Amino acid sequence: MSKYQHLIDSFMKELELKNSHEPEFIQAVEEVVEAVIPFIESNPKYKKAKILERIVEPERVIQFRVPWISDSGEPQVNRGFRVEFNSAIGPYKGGLRFHPSVNLSILKFLGFEQIFKNSLTTLPMGGGKGGSDFNPKGKSDNEVMKFCQSFMTELSRHIGPNTDVPAGDIGVGGREIGYMFGQYKRLRNEFTGVLTGKGINWGGSLIRPEATGYGVVYFAEKMLNTKEDNLKNKIVSISGSGNVAQYACEKCIQLGAKVVTMSDSKGYIHDSDGIDTEKLSWIMNLKNIERGRISEYIKKYPKASFHESKSPWDVKVDLALPCATQNELKKEDAKLLVKNKCIAVVEGANMPCSPEAISLFIENKTLFSPGKASNAGGVATSGLEMSQNSLRFNWTREEVDEKLHNIMLDIHQQCVKFGKQEDGYIDYVKGANIAGFVKVADAMIDQGIV
Numbered sequence: 001m002s003k004y005q006h007l008i009d010s011f012m013k014e015l016e017l018k019n020s021h022e023p024e025f026i027q028a029v030e031e032v033v034e035a036v037i038p039f040i041e042s043n044p045k046y047k048k049a050k051i052l053e054r055i056v057e058p059e060r061v062i063q064f065r066v067p068w069i070s071d072s073g074e075p076q077v078n079r080g081f082r083v084e085f086n087s088a089i090g091p092y093k094g095g096l097r098f099h100p101s102v103n104l105s106i107l108k109f110l111g112f113e114q115i116f117k118n119s120l121t122t123l124p125m126g127g128g129k130g131g132s133d134f135n136p137k138g139k140s141d142n143e144v145m146k147f148c149q150s151f152m153t154e155l156s157r158h159i160g161p162n163t164d165v166p167a168g169d170i171g172v173g174g175r176e177i178g179y180m181f182g183q184y185k186r187l188r189n190e191f192t193g194v195l196t197g198k199g200i201n202w203g204g205s206l207i208r209p210e211a212t213g214y215g216v217v218y219f220a221e222k223m224l225n226t227k228e229d230n231l232k233n234k235i236v237s238i239s240g241s242g243n244v245a246q247y248a249c250e251k252c253i254q255l256g257a258k259v260v261t262m263s264d265s266k267g268y269i270h271d272s273d274g275i276d277t278e279k280l281s282w283i284m285n286l287k288n289i290e291r292g293r294i295s296e297y298i299k300k301y302p303k304a305s306f307h308e309s310k311s312p313w314d315v316k317v318d319l320a321l322p323c324a325t326q327n328e329l330k331k332e333d334a335k336l337l338v339k340n341k342c343i344a345v346v347e348g349a350n351m352p353c354s355p356e357a358i359s360l361f362i363e364n365k366t367l368f369s370p371g372k373a374s375n376a377g378g379v380a381t382s383g384l385e386m387s388q389n390s391l392r393f394n395w396t397r398e399e400v401d402e403k404l405h406n407i408m409l410d411i412h413q414q415c416v417k418f419g420k421q422e423d424g425y426i427d428y429v430k431g432a433n434i435a436g437f438v439k440v441a442d443a444m445i446d447q448g449i450v
């Protein structure tokens with residue numbers, strides 16, 4: 001047990017009292033304070049300025065009603081949110097999530113994580129997150145448009161290219177960003193970079209759709225390099241089959257690895273021959289155009305199997321990339337991965353591994369990277385989209401990809417700087433949290449008590 005445990009416990013006790021109905025937020029804060037409190041104890045300027053106490057309070061939380069009318073003519077109502085967490089190093093930046101599970105706890109956890117992730121990218125972006133409990137699944141395009149327009153009607157009062165720049169997340173892809181951008185433009189009569197993840201013909205950046213998944217795999221390769229290894233011929237399990245999972249799979253294939261699983265909320269498919277480029281493009285069409293279920297894969301590729309209501313962590317692999325959602329990989333799953341001698345677990349989703357699972361990886365010296373480091377390529381490329389919008393100029397695919405690659409290497413280096421242990425093991429959780437914290441904390445001190 002750390003000699004700082006009593007300080008961590010008393011900080012967490014206070015936080016839990018104030019946020020007792022927000023378990024995901026409490027979980028996200030605990031991961032950060034466990035890493036940062038020992039660092040603060042040896043750097044008293046942060047303690048004196050009460051940075052930790054201030055950084056866990058969002059600068060602003062906005063909650064609003066989102067009324068809309070379904071195709072059958074019935075009035076509907078959802079809850080909309082935007083958590084503007086921290087603007088010390090730049091405008092609030094973070095995605096919008098549309099999923100029935102969305103509540104304030106989930107958005108505060110995501111917004112809090114975003115502060116440190118955005119800081120790690122080296123770009124000037126503060127932390128924020130938003131969304132709604134609206135479920136786009138099973139809705140017509142017209143209903144999704146009606147909802148997005150109503151959501152943006154209120155959100156537009158609070159965001160702007162120099163204030164707060166939302167992007168996509170679960171349930172919010174190119175279609176939703178398009179409808180929201182259209183409504184913002186109509187209300188404000190301004191064509192600006194107020195959202196990222198835009199279409200390529202109207203202000204989007206090349207590589208933005210691919211960026212999170214590609215970045216995860218660039219980061220994974222770098223982690224393996226620390227053990228004089230690489231992705232070639234590695235067996236990989238991926239969870240999820242959405243944006244992050246699809247492009248993580250694509251980059252794994254490009255770097256010579258074999259991806260054997262993908263999933264959705266109904267279960268996972270296992271294809272021991274590997275998901276190749278042709279099979280992946282079938283999955284992309286299924287998920288992005290037909291909006292179907294991953295179970296349909298076995299009808300098309302009968303040698304594969306479908307495992308209903310299960311996650312893929314019982315499959316023996318060299319590398320595991322959880323790319324679906326929070327808390328999808330628990331202690332029992334971690335035990336199986338460790339037993340099967342998995343070399344590295346690299347988070348593509350936000351907080352997919354439970355704290356107990358993470359502890360087990362670290363105890364067993366399994367390489368483990370938290371999402372705030374390994375999935376930061378998405379928001380980094382959103383930052384590059386903002387730069388291109390301000391320049392009114394587009395970089396080529398190769399230019400954006402190179403910048404993304406360099407940013408991932410830089411993040412890796414920062415994790416090594418603060419996370420390398422005496423025995424050479426890299427504690428990426430510690431490294432990412434301290435590196436992300438320092439830049440924001442220094443900016444908060446410079447800007448006074450605001």
Ligand code: NDP
Pocket residue numbers: 168169170171172212240241242243244245263264265266323324325326328348349350351375376378379
């Ligand atoms: P998508 O909506 O494109 O895909 C989400 C995937 O996760 C789907 O396959 C979905 O399955 C699955 N999923 C969702 N909820 C659950 C659940 N409760 N159990 C099992 N599977 C589930 O989202 P993204 O790919 O954009 O996001 C995935 C993760 O990555 C999230 O944690 C997000 O915050 C994070 N992230 C995303 C970034 C981005 O640029 N998009 C950037 C950084 C992080 P189903 O279709 O059945 O719902």
